[in-house]
Amino acid sequence: MASVSAEQIRKDLLEILSQLAGVEPSRIQDSDRLREDLGLDSLQSMELLSRVSDRYELDLEVEDVMDVQTVGDVVRELHQFMTQGSGR
Amino acid sequence: MKVQFIYPAFDRHAQSHPELREFVPCNEYIGPPSLGIASVAAATPPGIEVAFVDDRIHPVTERLPEADLYALSFFTPAATRALEIGDFLRAQGKPVVMGGIFPTMMPGECEGHCDALVQGEGEPVWPELLADFAAHRLKKRYRAAAPADLETLSPPRVDLYLDAESEDFAPDDYPLQTSRGCPFACDCCVLPDVMGKKIRHFPESTVEQTLLAFAARGKLCSLTEDTSFMFVSGARRRFRALLRALAERYLQQGARLSYIGCSMPLLLNVEPEVLSEVRRAGIDRFYLVCGFDPITREAFGRGDAAAMAKADECIRRCFDVGVEPYISLLAGNDSDDRGVFDRILEFCERTRIQTAEFVVATPYPGTPMWRKLVTENRILDRTWKRYNDANVVFRPAQMSPEELQEGYLRMWREFYRSRKHLAQADRGRRTIQF
Numbered sequence: 203m204a205s206v207s208a209e210q211i212r213k214d215l216l217e218i219l220s221q222l223a224g225v226e227p228s229r230i231q232d233s234d235r236l237r238e239d240l241g242l243d244s245l246q247s248m249e250l251l252s253r254v255s256d257r258y259e260l261d262l263e264v265e266d267v268m269d270v271q272t273v274g275d276v277v278r279e280l281h282q283f284m285t286q287g288s289g290r
Numbered sequence: 291m292k293v294q295f296i297y298p299a300f301d302r303h304a305q306s307h308p309e310l311r312e313f314v315p316c317n318e319y320i321g322p323p324s325l326g327i328a329s330v331a332a333a334t335p336p337g338i339e340v341a342f343v344d345d346r347i348h349p350v351t352e353r354l355p356e357a358d359l360y361a362l363s364f365f366t367p368a369a370t371r372a373l374e375i376g377d378f379l380r381a382q383g384k385p386v387v388m389g390g391i392f393p394t395m396m397p398g399e400c401e402g403h404c405d406a407l408v409q410g411e412g413e414p415v416w417p418e419l420l421a422d423f424a425a426h427r428l429k430k431r432y433r434a435a436a437p438a439d440l441e442t443l444s445p446p447r448v449d450l451y452l453d454a455e456s457e458d459f460a461p462d463d464y465p466l467q468t469s470r471g472c473p474f475a476c477d478c479c480v481l482p483d484v485m486g487k488k489i490r491h492f493p494e495s496t497v498e499q500t501l502l503a504f505a506a507r508g509k510l511c512s513l514t515e516d517t518s519f520m521f522v523s524g525a526r527r528r529f530r531a532l533l534r535a536l537a538e539r540y541l542q543q544g545a546r547l548s549y550i551g552c553s554m555p556l557l558l559n560v561e562p563e564v565l566s567e568v569r570r571a572g573i574d575r576f577y578l579v580c581g582f583d584p585i586t587r588e589a590f591g592r593g594d595a596a597a598m599a600k601a602d603e604c605i606r607r608c609f610d611v612g613v614e615p616y617i618s619l620l621a622g623n624d625s626d627d628r629g630v631f632d633r634i635l636e637f638c639e640r641t642r643i644q645t646a647e648f649v650v651a652t653p654y655p656g657t658p659m660w661r662k663l664v665t666e667n668r669i670l671d672r673t674w675k676r677y678n679d680a681n682v683v684f685r686p687a688q689m690s691p692e693e694l695q696e697g698y699l700r701m702w703r704e705f706y707r708s709r710k711h712l713a714q715a716d717r718g719r720r721t722i723q724f
Contacts, residue, residue, distance in 0.1 A: 222559060245585070249559035252521035259525040264473045265487075 206258060208281040215276060218253050222246045232274030254280060291424060292339040294357030295331060297323040298375055299346040300367035303724040306680040310724060313703045315713040317721040320346065322461040326578040327392055328446035329697040333413040338420060342450035345371065349458040351378050359423055363390040366654050369674035376403030387419065395656030396485050397431065409433040410484060413443055439485045445499040452507045462505055463548035466511035468497050473522055477658040478582050489523035505545035514551030514577065521561055530564060535609065536571035551577035555585040557604045565611040576613050581620025590633045593623035605641040617643055621695045622651030624687035631697040635704055645722055648701040650694060
């Protein structure tokens with residue numbers, strides 16, 4: 203598992219999000235909700251997590267990301283997972 | 291001691307409806323047995339002889355191989371025949387063990403037809419069961435306390451299948467299993483209940499040995515695991531590693547995948563590089579399943595335009611990357627109105643799909659769909675051999691059972707009416723399982 207800063211995670215996440223949601227990275231905020239604000243459906247959210255997990259070699263479980271709703275939630279969960287492992 | 295494994299027969303589409311042979315200009319492909327028996331056989335302790343017979347090719351009630359113990363592994367479509375074989379064997383005083391998806395989900399249906407049954411994965415309890423049998427203390431039921439540790443399992447005894455091939459039966463491909471378990475709870479799927487909700491991966495060495503064992507005998511492998519495309523437990527990463535290993539090593543050693551199967555919308559957002567890796571791995575066909583996911587249910591069941599555009603996009607992505615889509619299209623979901631058949635046929639024409647299969651929604655015992663329909667008293671038929679995707683066994687929500695049955699046959703008939711040219715296509719393109 204790679205050790206990556208929260209800032210790098212955010213940068214990578216915005217790049218993937220912009221591809222999936224068709225939104226410029228500069229227009230995406232940490233407070234944006236994946237579904238309601240960015241329009242991601244469940245398959246797109248899964249694809250987002252698949253690309254991130256692939257990039258950072260993470261073995262995330264469904265429970266690890268069950269509660270994420272916003273871009274900031276994803277950054278925090280991923281950073282915590284990479285620094286502390288699954289908290290569940 | 292000799293254990294005789296039996297893979298009981300079941301009806302395919304063309305056996306349930308022989309008229310399909312008139313409509314469909316394709317070769318009927320009798321597919322390989324599932325990996326269940328090969329996997330359990332590999333867990334047999336040394337010193338115990340094992341043999342395999344495929345009842346579809348060599349009916350065991352006509353010529354019974356001699357053995358000390360008979361072990362049947364089966365899913366729902368084969369349950370009618372399996373219970374019949376169990377009765378046949380026991381009438382002769384032969385001991386019978388049953389396992390697999392159906393005995394796991396419907397043990398009460400099996401108990402009167404066998405001496406012992408195994409629920410869940412067989413490998414963890416198989417040595418104990420054999421020891422109990424040898425000591426004349428066979429228990430009625432066996433169930434592992436925990437899912438099998440895939441790191442410790444021996445590779446499946448695929449040699450049993452390959453050695454059982456004959457002029458009458460020599461499948462081109464066999465299933466490859468890279469993982470077990472799924473964390474999701476799709477209403478038509480029994481897998482999480484049988485294999486658990488946590489994805490467990492086989493070690494690379496096991497996958498490699500299986501691939502190369504098939505390749506050594508000129509066989510392809512098929513991979514049908516929706517989880518391959520998902521983030522959970524690193525499944526996507528491992529899938530991509532397998533694709534790269536195929537491209538870089540296994541192809542040169544003769545190993546190839548005949549197709550990758552998955553729920554169709556999983557292709558919708560997958561990054562283009564993954565699709566390119568599929569192509570570089572020498573894979574030229576996707577087996578795409580529709581009707582289990584929200585997108586194709588909305589598209590075909592209700593005619594939702596946005597969902598239909600997404601379904602079209604999945605097919606376009608396949609053609610763009612040069613991987614032929616072979617589609618499995620299902621009708622009979624509760625969300626399907628009477629227009630579902632026309633919408634499916636229009637989709638096929640619009641997207642220029644060349645080969646497809648058509649399926650009746652089927653409430654397999656143990657699935658959430660089964661439990662819902664039982665609760666709603668909508669199960670019409672418990673003849674298990676009719677649970678094979680080709681027969682209506684429940685009362686549909688928005689049409690009559692007869693309308694669903696006729697709609698299923700009409701899809702086969704009309705789709706292949708304009709594809710008679712397939713009869714002249716090369717064997718690979720004109721061969722489908724139906």
